Amino acid sequence: MQVKTFSGQTTRSVLAQIKQEMGEEAVILSKQEGKDDDSRWCQITAGVERAVDEIQETETQEYEAPSAWGRWHEEWSEIKEYIAELVKPRLQLHKLSPRQRLALEHLQRHDVDDTVILRLLRPLKKDAGMSILSPLGDLITFTPWGENWASKVHTFVGPFGVGKTSAAVRMALELRKQNQSMRICFINADCERGNGRLLLRHYAQLCDMGYYEIRDSISFANTIRDAAKSYDRIIIDMPGLGLRDSFKEQIEHFGLHAIRENTFHRVLCPTQSNKQLTATLEKYRAIKGGSIVWTKLDEACTFGTIINTAVSTGLPVSAFSYGAGLKETLSPAKDVMLWRLIFKNQLPGEYTIHQNA
Ligand SMILES: Nc1nc2c(ncn2[C@@H]2O[C@H](COP(=O)(O)OP(=O)(O)OP(=O)(O)O)[C@@H](O)[C@H]2O)c(=O)[nH]1
Ligand SMILES: [Mg+2]
Known part of the structure; x- marks a missing residue:
C-alpha cells in the first residue's frame, strides 16, 4: 500500500488533494484536526493499493524462510562436518605439487572450511600445474560495487x-x-x-x-x-x-x-x-x-x-x-x-x- 499524509485548512480541501493525487480508490487511514492561533488545520493520512510510478511496489514479499529451514540447515552443517572428518585421512595431499600443497595449507591456517578445501582439491589433483586461484575463483563471485548495481x-x-x-x-x-x-x-x-x-x-x-x-x-x-x-x-x-x-x-x-x-x-x-x-x-x-x-x-x-x-x-x-x-x-x-x-x-x-x- 502506498501511504501519504496530506495537510490543509479544511477537511474538504485535504480530501480534494487526496482525490487529485491518489485517485478515487484512496482510503483514509487517519485524520487529525485542530486550531492554531486563529487558523484551523486538518491532516489526513490516506493509502492506496496500487504501484506508484517512480518506485514499483510489489506483492508483499515473504521475508521469512520456510518452516524448519533452520533445523534442516543445522543438520546439513553437521553432516558436512562428519563427511569432512571421514574424508580427511584420505585427502592424499602428497598428490599435489608442492606449490599447491603450500597454498592449501595456507588456506587451512586461515580457517577455510574443510568442505571448501575438499572442493578445491579435486581440480588441483587433476592438474599439478594449476594455480589454486583457478578453483578458488570458480567458487567465489565478485560483483564490484558501482553504477552497475542498477537497483534504485x-x-x-x-x-x-x-x-x-x-x-x-x-x-x-x-x-x-x-x-x-x-x-x-x-x-x-x-x-x-x-x-x-x-x-x-x-x-x-x-x-x-x-x-x-x-x-x-x-x-x-x-x-x-x-x-x-x-x-x-x-x-x-x-x-x-x-x-x-x-x-x-x-x-x-x-x-x-x-x-x-x-x-x-x-x-x-x-x-x-x-x-x-x-x-x-x-x-x-x-x-x-x-x-x-x-x-x-x-x-x-x-x-x-x-x-x-x-x-x-x-x-x-x-x-x-x-x-x-x-x-x-x-x-x-x-x-x-x-x-x-x-x-x-x-x-x-x-x-x-x-x-x-
Ligand atoms: N578499522 C576500521 N574501522 C571501521 C571500518 N568501518 C567502520 N569502522 C569504524 O567502526 C565504528 C562503527 O562504524 P559504523 O559505521 O558506525 O557502524 P554501524 O554498523 O553503522 O554501527 P551502529 O549503527 O551503531 O550499529 C566507527 O568507529 C567506524 O569508524 C573499517 O573498515 N575499519
Ligand atoms: Mg550505523
Missing part, C-alpha cells in the same frame, strides 16, 4: 557496530565518483540512537546528498515516494539486529517488504568467527540476492571466513572496507584483492590494482 534502492543490514553506516556513506561516495551527476539520498532507519543519526545526516549534508529519516512504515512509504521522484539511488541505513530481534519484524515495522526494487547488502566483518557469521547470516537468510560487504579488514588477522561465506551463501562480494576514516578506505571488490589479502596479507589500499597479483 540499496539497503544495508548487519550487526550493530559492524560498519554499516560508514560503508553506506563510502559506497555512496564511490557512486558519486563513478558518476558525478548521480542524485543520491540516504534514508536513515536508525534514528532512535543519537550518534548514528547525527553522523549520517552530517555526511549527507557534507556530500550534498539527500537525507530522510524514517521511524515506521507510514513515514517510510511517504519518504520513498518523495525520494524516488528526486533521486537516482536511495541508500537505506538499517539498525542492527540484536540476539532476539527478528529481521522479518524489522522489515515489517519499516514497511520495506512493500517495495520490489530493493537490494540488500549484508555488512559483515571477518573478525567474527565462522559460527558467529553463520548465525548472523541466518537472521537474514530470507533475503534473496544482494551482496556481502566486508568491513574492518584492517582489524582482522585471518580471512578464511570471507571464502567460507562466499561459498556457503553463493552471494557476490561487492565491496571491501579497510580503515576507520572515510577516504581511501573502501574499494569495489575484485578477486585480486581477496587473493592479495589472503596470500600476501595486503589490504586493497596498499597497492594499485594494475600490478600483477
